[in-house]
Amino acid sequence: MPPRKTLADLRSRRWFAATDMRAFAHRQRMQQMGLRREDVLDHPIIAIVNTWSDLSPCHAHLRERAESVKRGVLMAGGMPFELPAMSLGEVMVKPTTMLYRNFLAMEVEELLRSLPIDGVVLLAGCDKTTPATVMGAISAGLPTLFCAAGPMLSDRYLQPGQPPRTVGAGTHTRMFWDEYQAGHISEPEWVKLEAHMTRAPGTCNTMGTASTMTAIVEALGLALPGSTAIPAMDAGHTRMATSCGERIVGLVWEDLKPADLLTPGAFRNAAVVQMALGGSTNAAVHLLAMARRAGVALTLDDLDAIARQVPVLANLFPSGDRLMEDFHYAGGLPALMDRVRAHLSLGEMTVTGRTLGENIDGRHSLDDETIRPLDRPVSADGALAVVRGNLAPDGAVMKVSAASPQLLCHEGRALVFDSPAEMVAQCNDPALDCDETTVMVLRYAGPVGAPGMPEWGGLPIPKKLLARGVRDMVRISDARMSGTHYGSCVLHVSPEAAVGGPLALVRTGDRIRLDVPARSLQLLVPDEELAQRRAAWQPPPPAATRGYTRLYQQHVTQAHEGCDFDFLQGPGPNPEPAIF
Structure with a gap:
């Protein structure tokens, strides 16, 4: 120009x-x-x-x-x-x-x-x-x-008598952790993995x-x-x-x-x-x-509409089996x-x-296994689904390409946690009342509630179920999930529990129905009962009384609005500084 x-x-x-x-x-x-x-x-x-x-x-x-x-x-x-x-x-x-x-x-x-x-x-x-x-x-x-x-x-994981296995940061940390929890990886092997899975800056x-x-x-x-x-x-x-x-x-x-x-x-x-x-x-x-x-x-509806049109073509973890180095070469x-x-x-x-x-122009794929053609996608179901219903009036998101197909339509009994500490303690309890059909729920983990909407949304599989071979369950939260993780996790439930969203009203034992093809997430509790619960609900106390965190809680928008500060949205810079 x-x-x-x-x-x-x-x-x-x-x-x-x-x-x-x-x-x-x-x-x-x-x-x-x-x-x-x-x-x-x-x-x-x-x-x-x-x-x-x-x-x-x-x-x-x-x-x-x-x-x-x-x-x-x-x-x-x-x-x-x-x-x-x-x-x-x-x-x-x-x-x-x-x-x-x-x-x-x-x-x-x-x-x-x-x-x-x-x-x-x-x-x-x-x-x-x-x-x-x-x-x-x-x-x-x-x-x-x-x-x-x-x-x-990239890294490779070598085990005696087995072919080399491509290892990626984050995705395999979760996979190996589940296998370690299930007793399939020894302590020395776990320490070895810690030392070489991430080989260089980046x-x-x-x-x-x-x-x-x-x-x-x-x-x-x-x-x-x-x-x-x-x-x-x-x-x-x-x-x-x-x-x-x-x-x-x-x-x-x-x-x-x-x-x-x-x-x-x-x-x-x-x-x-x-x-x-x-x-x-x-x-x-x-x-x-x-x-x-x-x-x-x-x-969110714009993103959902595009996800319905565009298939997943990049064969990369966690949806595929290759890594960014392969993508660059392709x-x-x-x-x-x-x-x-x-x-x-x-x-x-x-x-x-x-x-x-x-x-x-002229920049064509050099590897059809890493960047798939349109007629052979990694997933034809799309990368993202936005679900709505009485549990998420303003929407929640799910990474369909990294979820279990059999769980995309699922109904189960809720198991509710109000904090990560409570969740971890109970998930390690062999007496926890749950099975693979249970719908795990974590709340008060959103922008205001946590605060900051941490990556707690990839809820752990209870240890007793890991031992039985269970590797995925429907999990719902107002938190986020690491982009490197996978599983049938419904995330960013909006509005969040801490500001009175319906997630705050769920009780252990309630039934929840997820229907991803219909883009629906429903709490199967009568409206009259939910109204009674809402009348009795009290918001949690603020997590901070001073500093930046207090400012954050007072001004952050909800997940479906981008979690920016309400006073920073909109185009156009402020006036230039005066120079004296």
Whole structure:
């Protein structure tokens, strides 16, 4: 695209180009760091928002990648500055990174608004860092390019006398844990698995939330084509980061901002990609939040409608049996999008300055087992189903492609837990009154109730049933589930129990009917009885009385609205900061 901006148009010149005392002070302080006057006067200023942390293994390599981005920025004539931002390492943060997604989004927005920035590269990739940084950048409204952290390397599990077994992060942790609980894996073998299942920095190498969200951002047009599937430790990942630094300078001169890219068609493309990938149910929350930031009307019903049209084609754990490294070798996201061209809005503009259709032209699948053809999908039933009923008036979601087919239509007796501690204690009790037909229910685990809507939705199978060979049951909660996990789990029940949703009224022994083909979730209790229970119900006390968690509980929206803060939704940045 031809340049639309000149040097005089750059936002950073409001800080550096004036002849008053404040501009003098700004230039003076930059020279304090060893920079020349012309370094900040004659070049666009590029922020590199880096979510690196020593306690974020998925992002352990992002310090080095920031240097590669800087190299690309300098090569293109820009001036790079690295800005550290809150790192949300999924496996370390308690109670949940979801509690802090909006915190990081606010931080990114305020960093970009308050500093002399002309464009930004977002270095992120672990589950919540992707939607958080993108949400903040959407609201700030500056030219933006997303550089994904990339998935970790694959692993193999070797047992004597058996062929090598592909092992993926998260998915196999749950599988091996169930086998360990059932007594099928020894203590020494369990320790051995712990030491080698995750071999290198990078995000989960399954189609969990991390890879789902980075792929969605690529489909939205905010990342370079094919960039989000490159393994973190591949030399190509370093080269890609340099290309990101080079391209962001072009985006600044072209004045190509998120608002120019994030159309309804772009969000449709993102939803199509989610379904074709068999992506994480968490995307149903994050995609809605990003759309609302961009002023695009997107609903759970829209996602459900697309899921009915688009089959799962990516043969990746937990829906399939391969890993992200295989997906990259097969052609990555452009090859998958080529397979579902008929469902895409191909004319949407992207950060390349070209349309999505132009980006994927000639990018065909190189492996029909990893990226399946339309006539041989991994699952024809779709990746996602939105169910509603008197137990979930505003909807709940289920990952159909990772559920047991025989449980998609099921009726059973409820077994209700009010906390994870209660759930774990009872599930380890050999006297627990349950069988494989029981419907397990966890409540008070939603956005307000937990708080933060943790990934508690993959409820454990009671130990006594594991010993009998049971590996799946219908499980219902107002929590989320790790995108790497699997099973017949109904998630994100909305409204949640803590704000008086019907889930708060369920009692152990009630019967619940799930009918996924009919998109129905019903509590089989008479309305009169439910009215009596509601009259007697009392909301739980707030989990926090101060700080960010209190703010979160007071302002977070429900799952079907994206769990953003009510005061941050909607398009358009706030007024630029005054400069005195």
